[in-house]
Structures are given as structure tokens and as C-alpha cells.
Amino acid sequence: MKRSLGTLAALGFLAAASLGLAGCANDPTRIQPGTTAAETLQRLGTPTGRYPLNGGGERLQYSRMPAGFEVTDIDVDAAGKVVSATQVLSEARFGQDIKVNEWRQNDVMAFYGRPYEISRVSSFDGAVWTWRYKAVNERRMLYIYIDPTGVVRRYHTGDDLEFDRLRD
Template identity: 35%
Template sequence: MNIRSTWQCAALLAVALASASACTALAPVPTGEALIGQPASAVEARFGKPPERYPRANGGTRWLYPTQPYGQFTYAADFDASGKLISFRQILTTMDFAQVRVGTATQNDVLQTFGKPEETAYFRLMDRQVWSYRFKHEGVWPSLMHFYFDRDGIVRLTQVSPDPMYDHDHDSSR
């Protein structure tokens, strides 16, 4: 088994552990979409307690089921103000990241949209806090999305880079 297969298995295992059944683990989005219109209790019964919960602007709530730190997916269950599921989807996507507006979005916006980052760092010379999320760029390439925040917590830069975890040419013994 190569390293890529090992990491893919780890990601699938993380999803499986967060899921109530093997069927749910292999198809979380269709399983979640089938629950649209159901109360939060039905989602919790199927997927378990969400590791992260955030308020939404419309009075609803977003539950997040991340597969980080090694997974490339976070599943979001969005509820309306009455507690009914209105959306269930994978949100670590190129299109979702593109919705973050440089100069306007805040750390709180990013947190409430994508959840806790896989990794954080502080770049002293830039004076920027950086949050990184593992994902598949364009649904294909293992990548990291980086958000650079200024001292006021405003997004000042976004950057996509290859995920070094999948760099098969890198040999750490050199």
C-alpha cells in the first residue's frame, strides 16, 4: 500500500467514524440530501453529534462534519431558524472558497463557513495569521487553501498550493 492509499484510507476511516453506518460513510451527501426538510434530530441520528456548530445570518445553524486533519472534505448541514435541514453538502470546494471576499471577509466568516482550519501559522514578516484547509482543487488535485488575515482579522490574501502530504517526489530522508 503506498502513502497516498494510506492517507485515502485514513480519510475514509475518519468519515466512517463520524457516520452511523457504512452506507452513510460511502455516500454522505446523498444520505444527507435525503434528510432535507427533516428536523436536526434526524440528522444527528444519522451522522452523530456535529463536531462544530455555528449560527447563520438567517437565524439558522450550520453543523459541520470535518474529516480534517488528513481528509479533504467537510460536510455542512444547514438548518433554517425552525431547525429543519435545508441543505447538506461538501463545502471544501474551489467554488465555495471563491466566495470569500478579500478585504471584506473576516476570520469569523471563514470559521463559520468552513470550520476550524487544518493548520494555522503566523508569518511575522508579513504580519499575517494564516489558516489552511486541505481540499481537492477543482475536485481533483490534493491542495491546501490558505487564508491570510491581517491584525484586524480581515482576509487580505487567499492562496491555493499543492498539498505536500501528497508530494510523492519528496523524500524526507534526504
């Protein structure tokens, strides 16, 4: 059976479009407020983390770590309805979200999920938790410093130099 190039191109476009739509269905940031928790779980599958919220709600967390660059927190109220879906790895949000000298290790987990890596540096007595993210398509890193008592003492961002080493 012969097909014209136009027909093949149209079929290719339809296949790509359907894959794109399927990808959108699995994009946690596309969950709308008012969606039920059951619908959310059906569309997105098992979250990478589940954390209780004040007032009886729950956070469903979808992280693409360690290879990805996004962590989406979907907050569900006590009635089981989504109130927000937020991609939290964003430089614009770090300053307002991270509570230095207030947040504890559990707060960091409930907000950002498991880090890409946990390391130590000689200039700080404690652990440095690291997440990958993108800022205007540039690969970046978020570093949160947690002291031995489990309290966040500082944070900063930097370039993802590991990626540059892999390309060389």
C-alpha cells in the same frame, strides 16, 4: 463446513456492500433538504462545529480535518429543517464564497471550520490558515490570510507539498 468459492465471494460482496451503505449513512453530503436537525444529528453524530445563522437557523459543520479533505456545512432553518448540505472545500466555490476584505476570522470558522494548520510567513503581517482538500483526486491546500485585526485579506490555493515529502 465447506463453502464454495462462489459462496465466499458472494458473502464478501454482501459484507462490502453493507459497509458501503453504512458509509453512505454517515456521509454528510447525503443529508437531504427537509430532514430534521434531530434526524441529521442521529445519523451523523455530534458535529465538529455549530454556528448560528441569520434568521434563527443553525449550521451543523462536519469536518474531516486535520487528516481528511472535506468540510460539509449543513444549514438548518429556524423550524429545524435542513435547507442545504454543502461540501465547501472546492476550488469551484472558493471565488464565490470567500469574501476578501469583508470576512472576519469568525466568518472563516463558520464556513470552513478549524483549519489543518495556522502559520505565519514573512511576507504577510498576520496568520495564514490552511485547509487540505482534493481537486480531481489531487491533494491541494487552501490558504486564507487573516490580518492582525481578524480580516481576510487574500487567499490562494497550492499543491500539498507536505504529502510529497512524506512519500519520498
